[in-house]
Amino acid sequence: MGDSVGTGTVPPLPPPLPKSPPQYPDLYGKRRELAKVQILEREISFLEEELRSVEGLLPASRSCKEIADFVTGKSDPLIPITKKVRRSYRFWKWLCGISCFNLSLICCCPKCPHLHMPHCCKCNLCNLDSCISCPMPKFHCSSSCLNTRCCKMSDCSCRLRCCIPKCPTCSVCFCCIPKCPTCSVCFCFARRCTCCYPKSPKVNICSCCDKSCCYSCYLCC
Amino acid sequence: MENKMSSVAELKERHMAATETVNALGDKLKQKRLLLLDTDVAGYARSQGKTPVTFGPTDLVCCRTLQGHTGKVYSLDWTPEKNRIVSASQDGRLIVWNALTSQKTHAIKLPCAWVMTCAFSPSGQSVACGGLDSVCSIFNLNSQTDRDGNLPVTRMLSGHKGYVSSCQYVPDEDSHLVTSSGDQTCVLWDITTGLRTSVFGGEFQSGHTADVLSISINGSNSKMFVSGSCDSTARLWDMRVASRAVRTFHGHEGDVNSVKFFPDGNRFGTGSADGTCRLFDIRTGHQLQVYYQPHGDNDVPPVTSIAFSISGRLLFAGYTNGDCYVWDTLLATMVLNLGFVHDSHDNRISCLGLSADGSALCTGSWDTNLKIWAFGGHRRVI
Numbered sequence A: 001m002g003d004s005v006g007t008g009t010v011p012p013l014p015p016p017l018p019k020s021p022p023q024y025p026d027l028y029g030k031r032r033e034l035a036k037v038q039i040l041e042r043e044i045s046f047l048e049e050e051l052r053s054v055e056g057l058l059p060a061s062r063s064c065k066e067i068a069d070f071v072t073g074k075s076d077p078l079i080p081i082t083k084k085v086r087r088s089y090r091f092w093k094w095l096c097g098i099s100c101f102n103l104s105l106i107c108c109c110p111k112c113p114h115l116h117m118p119h120c121c122k123c124n125l126c127n128l129d130s131c132i133s134c135p136m137p138k139f140h141c142s143s144s145c146l147n148t149r150c151c152k153m154s155d156c157s158c159r160l161r162c163c164i165p166k167c168p169t170c171s172v173c174f175c176c177i178p179k180c181p182t183c184s185v186c187f188c189f190a191r192r193c194t195c196c197y198p199k200s201p202k203v204n205i206c207s208c209c210d211k212s213c214c215y216s217c218y219l220c221c
Numbered sequence B: 001m002e003n004k005m006s007s008v009a010e011l012k013e014r015h016m017a018a019t020e021t022v023n024a025l026g027d028k029l030k031q032k033r034l035l036l037l038d039t040d041v042a043g044y045a046r047s048q049g050k051t052p053v054t055f056g057p058t059d060l061v062c063c064r065t066l067q068g069h070t071g072k073v074y075s076l077d078w079t080p081e082k083n084r085i086v087s088a089s090q091d092g093r094l095i096v097w098n099a100l101t102s103q104k105t106h107a108i109k110l111p112c113a114w115v116m117t118c119a120f121s122p123s124g125q126s127v128a129c130g131g132l133d134s135v136c137s138i139f140n141l142n143s144q145t146d147r148d149g150n151l152p153v154t155r156m157l158s159g160h161k162g163y164v165s166s167c168q169y170v171p172d173e174d175s176h177l178v179t180s181s182g183d184q185t186c187v188l189w190d191i192t193t194g195l196r197t198s199v200f201g202g203e204f205q206s207g208h209t210a211d212v213l214s215i216s217i218n219g220s221n222s223k224m225f226v227s228g229s230c231d232s233t234a235r236l237w238d239m240r241v242a243s244r245a246v247r248t249f250h251g252h253e254g255d256v257n258s259v260k261f262f263p264d265g266n267r268f269g270t271g272s273a274d275g276t277c278r279l280f281d282i283r284t285g286h287q288l289q290v291y292y293q294p295h296g297d298n299d300v301p302p303v304t305s306i307a308f309s310i311s312g313r314l315l316f317a318g319y320t321n322g323d324c325y326v327w328d329t330l331l332a333t334m335v336l337n338l339g340f341v342h343d344s345h346d347n348r349i350s351c352l353g354l355s356a357d358g359s360a361l362c363t364g365s366w367d368t369n370l371k372i373w374a375f376g377g378h379r380r381v382i
Helices: A002-007 A027-054 A060-072 A089-095 B002-036 B041-047
Strands: B060-066 B073-078 B084-089 B093-098 B104-109 B115-120 B126-131 B135-140 B155-158 B164-169 B176-181 B186-190 B195-200 B212-217 B224-229 B234-238 B247-249 B256-261 B267-272 B277-281 B287-291 B303-308 B314-319 B324-328 B333-337 B349-354 B360-365 B370-375
Touching: A027 B002, A060 B041, A060 B277, A060 B287, B041 B287, B073 B360, B084 B115, B084 B126, B093 B126, B126 B164, B135 B164, B135 B176, B176 B212, B224 B256, B224 B267, B234 B267, B256 B303, B267 B303, B267 B314, B314 B349
Parallel strands: B073 B115, B073 B349, B115 B164, B164 B212, B212 B256, B303 B349
Antiparallel strands: B060 B370, B073 B084, B084 B093, B093 B104, B115 B126, B126 B135, B135 B155, B164 B176, B176 B186, B186 B195, B212 B224, B224 B234, B234 B247, B256 B267, B267 B277, B277 B287, B303 B314, B314 B324, B324 B333, B349 B360, B360 B370
C-alpha cells in the first residue's frame, strides 16, 4: 500500500458512478405475472384439448346404464331387499359381539314384526313384558314414525328435547343449544351461529370468538 | 424503465385476454357437455321401471354409541380389515375403538390439539392425523408409550403451507399417504422417508385455486384420486402425473366439502356447501345426478360428509343441521333420515364412513359421540 502511494504509478480510481437502477425493478411481480399468464395459457390448451375430446364422448345415458347394472347386480348388507338369501344375522354380529348391549328399544318391543333375534344372541337385558320402561324412541315424535307398531305414544315418555319443536328466534329449528355467550342468537341445528362467520377459509378463528367463547369455532362454518 | 413497465402492462393485458379465452372455452365446453346429457341416473332408472329402496323404522338402527370424546368429533376412519375405528376430536385426541365391543384400544393425546382429519393405515398398524399445525403426524399403534403414557409421534410429514384438511393412505401401502391442504395442494408422501413424492397443484401449477378440503383414492385404481375444494370444483388426479389434473368437474355452487369414489371406481360423489350431493363420471366428466332435498325455507344445510354403501345403491350424506340422509342413488330420492330416527345424534354430523364389508355405517358428530348403524330388519327373498 505504501509502495503504490509512493511511486504514483497507479492511475487514480474512476469516480464512483451513480448506481444504475436494477435491471428488473419489479422482478418478482413481473415473474409472478408471467407465471399467471403461463398458467392460463396452459389452461387454454387443456380446455382446447378437452373440447376436442368431448366430440367423441358417449352420452350420459350410457354411464347411467352402467350404474344401474352395477348397483342392482351387487348385494348390499344395508339394504332391506336383496336377491340373495336372508342375511339378516350380520346385524346381530354387531349387537352380540362380545357383550350384549342394552337392546331396550328392540328387545322390549315384542310386537315388532320385523325383528327375529337369532338363537346366537341371548340378551339378558331384555324386558319382554314391558314397553313402559323403554325410553320413547325419537321417531315416535315425528309424524313419519307414528305408524310403528312397537309402542303407542301414550305408553312411553317422550324425550324432552325431541318434543320442543321451536325456539323463539328460529322458525324451523327443533332444538336450541346456547352456544356462545357473546352471541345474541341461539345456536340451533338449522341455523349457523352468526358470530362464527366468516365461513371461508374454514379454519379462521373469527374475530368475535376466542377460546372462552367458541372453543372450536375454527370449524364452525 | 418505461419499456420494462410497459412489459408488465403487456403481461397484464395478456393475462386479461387469456382469462377471457379461458372463460369462453369453459362456456363452450359446458354447452357441448349439455348436449351429451341426454338423461340423468334417476331419469334412466325410472324409464327402466326401477323402484326406490324402502326402509322400515327398524331396518337401519343405531346399534352402538361410542362415547369417550369430550369435544366435537371431526373425522373417523375404519380399518380395512378389522372392526376398528379411529376418530379425531376437538378434545385433541385420537381414539381407536373396537367397533364390536365399543371399547377404546388407544387414546392418543396429540401434540397439536387442532386436529381435522385422521386415517387408518391399510395394515391397521398405524394411524395418521392432520390439522391446523399443517403437519400430518403418523402414530404406530404398537409403539411403547412414553413416561406420561402418551404414544409418541412416529413420523411428522411437514411441507404443507396450510392446514391439513384430509388424509388417506394409498390402499395396500402403509408407506404412502395422500393429504389435502388449505394451501390449495394435495401431496403424496413417502412415509418411510418423510418426504413429498409429488405435489398436486399449487401456486404455479394447474390445480385448485382455493383450499382443498377432501380427497378420495380410487379403490379400483389406487393411482387415481379425486379432490374437492373451496373453488367449487372437484379434480381428478393421476399420482404419476402431478403437473396437471386429469379432469376438472364443475357444477357445484359452493365449497366441495367431501368427495368419495363410487364402488365401481368409474364415478365419484361429492357433497357441497351448496346443499347438494352430485355424482360425476370420471371418464366422460359428465355430471350424472344431483341429490337435493328441497327445504321449506332458504336455509339450505351444507353437506359435511358423504359415503356410498358397498353396492353403491345408497349414498349417506351428513348435513350441518344434524340430518343424515340416506339417498337412493338410482332414483335420487331420500329414503331415510338418520337424524330423525331413534337414538340419533344431537348435533351436526361431521363425518361418516362404511366398514370394509359394508355391513355398518359409522357417523361422527359434534355431540362428541360416534354411532354405528347396521341393518336390523328382515330381508325378503325375491
